[in-house]
Amino acid sequence: MLTASLKNKKLFTTIHYTREELKEFRKKGKDQFYCPQCFASLILRIGNQNVPHFAHPAKSSCDHRHISESAHHLLSKKLLYDRLNQLFPEVYVEYFLKELRQTPDLFIKTTQKPIAVEIQCSSIPISDVKSRTIGYRQMGIIPFWVLTQPIKKSSLLHLTSFQQSLVSYSPHLHYYLLQFQPENKVFHLYTRLIPVTASTFISAYSLKIPLDEFTLPISLYPSQLKDAFIPRVWTTNRKKWIRNRLTYHNDRDKPFLREVYFEGDILLYLPLYIGIPLFPHAILFLTPPVQWQYYIWKDVLKKYRIFSSKLVIRQVRKRIDRGDIKVRSFPLIQMETDYHQLIMDYLTILEEAQVIVKRIDGNYCLSHTWNFPKNFHEFEKHEKEFFPILKHILKME
């Protein structure tokens, strides 16, 4: 902790003082710093490496004691305080909210709604992210979560379910994740996240924001977000996902593979329009795009000569109820993100790609009878024809 209560109930925060000043305070007497929550006497630690901080004595039962605060966390808190204090006149460190029994790392009073900053370097249960977020909102407080954990990166982002729970949404950034790296004093913003599997994502655009340029809310203009999404990356990963299903024979995949097989379809040669990365809402489904889009084909598009969007949505709902399609939930996102929009986006893209046609009565039908690649040669031909169309329809605004 960085903040303690004094005998006169005033709050005392270490980062407002130099190490020398703190050492002077400490000399004055032992029992002068108290936990604002449990009122136990605290120990002031002033090392050479870490940010000076308070600690409970070893045998304490205070809730605060269990919050493991690494040097990394203390540093993040100090750096973010320094920056936010330049932007807002009233920023508090570890502000205890009695009604919620919550102590956000930083609390900002503004002319409008106050903001609670939660810095997260260790994983906590997603139910806690959810309940804290709801608690803040009920009190009219805007929660702002900052992830300071490292993120595993290859050509894709690998996000744990905890990290995914901190994904947020804005109309400009689409679904995004904000990470702060205290050692480099830089924020890393991963925007326009497209799911490849349940735990891997393409960030169509990611950028670094130096701490001294960071603002709250995040101010980035669409012009700063270039169209950086490469359909090639998508098709490569789509292919890889399919190959992995066929290679590893996971029990989890068996029901899906069986359905494809008994339909007489060949997973390896499914047309590219099954498994389209849909902007921005594809992330709503935990089930990968190839799989849920195939269900739509199997349940509706292959089955009915004429179909309505309502029928497609109804069939998807059945799949969700049966657990064939799994939905992601995002505790931080308030917008009504239901999957109906995602299904409509898929139909729109199929229409744009002239795979389906909208009739005058508002219903749809296939533009050609279902006839897809049966072998590698036919698939290559399809890929060559369809890739430019895919490139065109995936062009972001």
Ligand SMILES: [Zn+2]
């Ligand atoms: Zn305490």
